[in-house]
Structure formats: structure tokens, C-alpha cells
Amino acid sequence: MSGLLEEMTAKALRLNIPLSVQLDLTYRCNERCLHCYLDHDDHGEMTTAEIKHLLNEMAEAGVFILTLSGGEIFVRKDFFEILEHARRLSFCVKLKTNGVPIREREARRLKELAVESVQISIYSHRPEVHDGITLLPGSLERSVDAIRFLKSQGLKVVVANVLMTQNLQDYPGVRALAAELGVKCTMDPTVTPMMDGNRAPLSLGISDGGLQHVFRDPELVGDVEEFCAIAAPAGEDELESMPCSAGHTACYVSPYGDVYPCVQFPLPTGNVRRQRFVDIWRHSDQMNEVRSIRVKDLSTCSHCTHVSNCTRCPGLAFMEGNMRGPSSQDCEKSFARTGVPSANMLAKRRASPDLVQIRVLPTMAQVSA
Numbered sequence: 001m002s003g004l005l006e007e008m009t010a011k012a013l014r015l016n017i018p019l020s021v022q023l024d025l026t027y028r029c030n031e032r033c034l035h036c037y038l039d040h041d042d043h044g045e046m047t048t049a050e051i052k053h054l055l056n057e058m059a060e061a062g063v064f065i066l067t068l069s070g071g072e073i074f075v076r077k078d079f080f081e082i083l084e085h086a087r088r089l090s091f092c093v094k095l096k097t098n099g100v101p102i103r104e105r106e107a108r109r110l111k112e113l114a115v116e117s118v119q120i121s122i123y124s125h126r127p128e129v130h131d132g133i134t135l136l137p138g139s140l141e142r143s144v145d146a147i148r149f150l151k152s153q154g155l156k157v158v159v160a161n162v163l164m165t166q167n168l169q170d171y172p173g174v175r176a177l178a179a180e181l182g183v184k185c186t187m188d189p190t191v192t193p194m195m196d197g198n199r200a201p202l203s204l205g206i207s208d209g210g211l212q213h214v215f216r217d218p219e220l221v222g223d224v225e226e227f228c229a230i231a232a233p234a235g236e237d238e239l240e241s242m243p244c245s246a247g248h249t250a251c252y253v254s255p256y257g258d259v260y261p262c263v264q265f266p267l268p269t270g271n272v273r274r275q276r277f278v279d280i281w282r283h284s285d286q287m288n289e290v291r292s293i294r295v296k297d298l299s300t301c302s303h304c305t306h307v308s309n310c311t312r313c314p315g316l317a318f319m320e321g322n323m324r325g326p327s328s329q330d331c332e333k334s335f336a337r338t339g340v341p342s343a344n345m346l347a348k349r350r351a352s353p354d355l356v357q358i359r360v361l362p363t364m365a366q367v368s369a
Contacts, residue, residue: 017062069096099146111153125173211336239296247290265315304343
């Protein structure tokens with residue numbers, strides 16, 4: 001995080017301002033990715049007028065960074081009308097798309113509207129693997145073409161790659177492709193449950209051995225989500241710090257107007273069709289409950305060896321049944337990174353010693369030696 005952004009985040013935290021919001025314009029999509037956490041049917045998306053009204057309210061509430069995502073944002077025929085309105089309100093706009101609908105005309109218009117960045121998902125450098133995940137033949141070629149169109153306009157492009165069993169061996173190829181295209185590449189080894197709580201996508205997650213390989217790759221160190229964490233101020237007790245930015249300086253709004261602390265934290269806090277956005281942000285009981293939680297309130301994690309460096313996601317913990325509890329997926333990441341079992345893993349082993357076996361992994365120092 002840059003110094004300026006860090007300063008803005010600290011000020012937003014003091015003033016209770018939602019600095020960053022992700023707004024999903026639709027859950028409809030031209031791809032059907034195997035790991036997707038969304039229902040792609042339209043259950044009554046906000047209209048153009050409703051979204052413009054919401055953007056006005058967000059601007060009044062102090063939102064600065066607006067991420068437009070989906071589904072596939074270009075499925076909406078009013079996408080550019082919405083984007084134009086967002087830029088008139090001076091939002092710093094970031095886009096998430098698969099890039100398939102982007103041609104030269106669309107890329108040129110995004111440049112004219114001064115979009116800050118465009119994130120495009122690439123799962124493999126091999127068409128048979130990428131297209132096998134998106135279930136859209138030719139999608140890799142069209143996404144790569146979109147990156148070239150966007151780059152030709154001087155736009156900032158970021159390649160995002162979710163690692164799963166189908167493509168784990170291909171991340172070096174994706175990084176090489178990104179380098180060839182002249183764009184940044186991020187990796188994420190987390191496959192999340194669906195928004196409705198269905199955990200079926202988790203079967204696609206990479207194994208312990210795969211996680212160990214990823215976290216021991218020095219080229220991937222530091223490859224983390226920009227807004228997920230709020231660093232504790234210097235001198236502050238780690239146990240008094242906040243577990244995550246969700247609900248503190250950031251939130252998520254669905255295509256139906258539902259407001260959540262984060263896209264990975266499906267705790268309903270209100271709906272902008274019935275309430276003002278700022279009222280939900282400031283006065284929702286659920287949002288304020290999320291804000292009240294400090295690391296010391298995490299029943300298991302506060303006593304864990306990894307408490308100061310874990311990437312624990314409260315949304316994933318919530319989907320496991322307790323927003324104050326551990327996130328098993330993040331426990332597995334910490335274990336893969338360090339070889340040291342988390343407090344949660346040790347508790348499970350004590351509770352079911354015959355069912356849970358923890359294989360002690362070598363430390364980084366031992367690996368280097």
C-alpha cells in the first residue's frame with residue numbers, strides 16, 4: 001500500500017468513511033467458471049436509475065475507490081452510462097472483467113473515461129486449461145486480445161489468477177504470459193464457498209502439498225490483496241487491532257442493492273433500495289457488530305502463533321459458522337507457509353486425534369538449508 005493510500009485509509013478509519021466499495025453490477029456472465037461463487041441468474045438487478053442514485057449517495061458518503069465487478073460487467077447494456085456517471089462523480093474507478101467483450105472501441109472508451117485499472121482473470125496460458133475452467137471455448141484468446149487492446153490505449157491492466165487443482169502447475173506460464181504482455185500478475189490460492197453458503201467449490205482447492213509449493217515460491221511472496229488488511233499503528237497492541245478492513249473502510253454492494261461488509265463476507269447489513277447507503281454504513285447493527293471485533297475477541301485465533309501474520313478472512317470464518325472464529329482455509333495457508341500448525345488445527349487434533357493428522361512441514365530456514 002502506498003504512503004498516500006495508507007494515510008487516506010487511516011483518516012477514513014478515524015472518520016468512519018467507506019473509502020472503498022465494490023459494486024457488482026450483475027451476476028450474469030458469459031463464462032461459467034468452475035469455481036465461481038455466484039448464481040448467474042438475474043433475480044431483479046438494480047436499474048440504471050437506481051445505480052446512478054446509489055453512486056450519488058456513495059459520493060456523498062465519501063467513497064473514493066469504486067470497483068465495478070460482476071458477473072461480467074459488460075453484459076449490462078448500460079455499462080458505459082453507469083461508468084460515465086461514476087467518473088462525473090470523480091470516483092477512482094477500477095474494473096474487474098474477463099475481458100472477452102472488450103475490443104478496440106471499448107478499450108478506447110475506457111481510456112477516455114480515465115479508468116484507473118482493469119483486472120482480467122487468466123487461469124492458464126494453455127487454452128485447453130483456461131477454457132476448460134471458464135467453459136467458454138476461445139475465452140483465453142479473447143481475454144488476451146482484450147489485454148492487448150487495453151495496453152495499446154495505455155491503460156493499467158492486472159492479470160488475476162485463482163489457483164486450483166486444474167491449473168496449479170500453470171502459474172509460472174501465466175506469469176510469463178503477463179510479463180510478455182507487460183502487465184502485473186497476481187495469484188490467489190483461495191477458492192471460496194458460494195454466496196449462498198454452498199461449499200461445493202472448495203473441492204477445487206489445491207492440496208496441502210500444493211499450498212506448500214506456492215507459499216515456498218519466493219517469486220510469489222507478498223502477493224496479497226491490497227485492501228484486505230489494516231495494519232496496526234506502530235506501538236499498538238496487536239490484540240487491540242482490527243482483523244480486516246471489511247466494514248471499517250470498505251464494503252460490498254450486490255446487484256440487488258444488498259450491502260455486506262465484503263464480497264467474501266455475506267452478512268446482510270441492509271439494502272439501498274430501502275435505506276440510504278450512508279445510514280446502512282453508519283447505523284446497521286450488523287455492520288457495527290463487525291466493527292466492534294478486535295483480534296482479542298477471536299476465541300481461537302487470539303491465542304494462535306500466527307496471530308500477527310495470518311491472512312485470516314472473517315468472511316470465510318463467518319461462512320464456517322462464526323465470524324469470531326478461525327478460517328480453516330487461512331489456517332492451512334499459515335501452515336503451508338511456516339510448517340507450524342495453527343491453534344485451530346491443534347484444537348481439532350486434540351478433539352479428534354484419530355481423524356486429524358498434522359504433518360509437520362520443514363520451516364523456511366530448513367528448506368533453504
